[in-house]
Amino acid sequence: MQRLTISLDDELADAFDELIRQRGYANRSEAVRDLLRRELGERDLGTGAAKHCVAVLSYVFDHHERQLSSRLTDMQHDHHDLAIATMHAHISHEDCVETVILRGATEQIKAFAQGVIAETGVRHGQVQLIPIEEAMPAAQKWRRR
Ligand code: NI
Structure with missing residues (x-):
């Protein structure tokens, strides 16, 4: 100190x-x-020095919007290595809010988050990136020894 x-x-x-x-x-x-x-953290994310991160992605969408719910779920399944957990809440008759916790390579997470945010019908999309030392989950690290 x-x-x-x-x-x-x-x-x-x-x-x-x-x-x-x-x-x-x-x-x-x-x-x-x-x-x-x-x-x-912002410096390391900006310069590419932070190779790995955890991220919180959040967005609002209308679940009546054609195929949007299943498209968003498909995107998460396609990146199941990145998407650790998702929480969904129904905030009105039409709208849902979701938060997705991601962990992995910073560039992949940025690309995934931007893809979700850019989906037609997704609103108020935001992602917070938090740099971490490495992307390997503790369980895998333990098995490796
Ligand atoms: Ni909902």
Whole structure:
């Protein structure tokens, strides 16, 4: 553990404390750690340094839309190596929201997520990528030894 001392002008320090209050951080250190992790994660995802990630893909769709439900399910089965889990909720007579948890090679996950988001009838599609050390599930790692 290293201790860093940083200097901020009053205006920036006040704005930072306000952000900490709004977001409910316990203290400045936890807020700085979070900001740094996000920045480093985005850098690694942007430069391609993060080869593996877990991701949370979420979207809304109309289940009356022709074939869309089964098309989305087919896409997940076609990438069963990436799609770890899916949660589905019916949010109105027409609309469903789904979240898919993915794990694997960053480029494959980006391509899969973009494909789902671009499907006709899929709305509010978003994907959050979280860089990880490697894509191998713990069980496989254990078997390998
Ligand atoms: Ni539904």
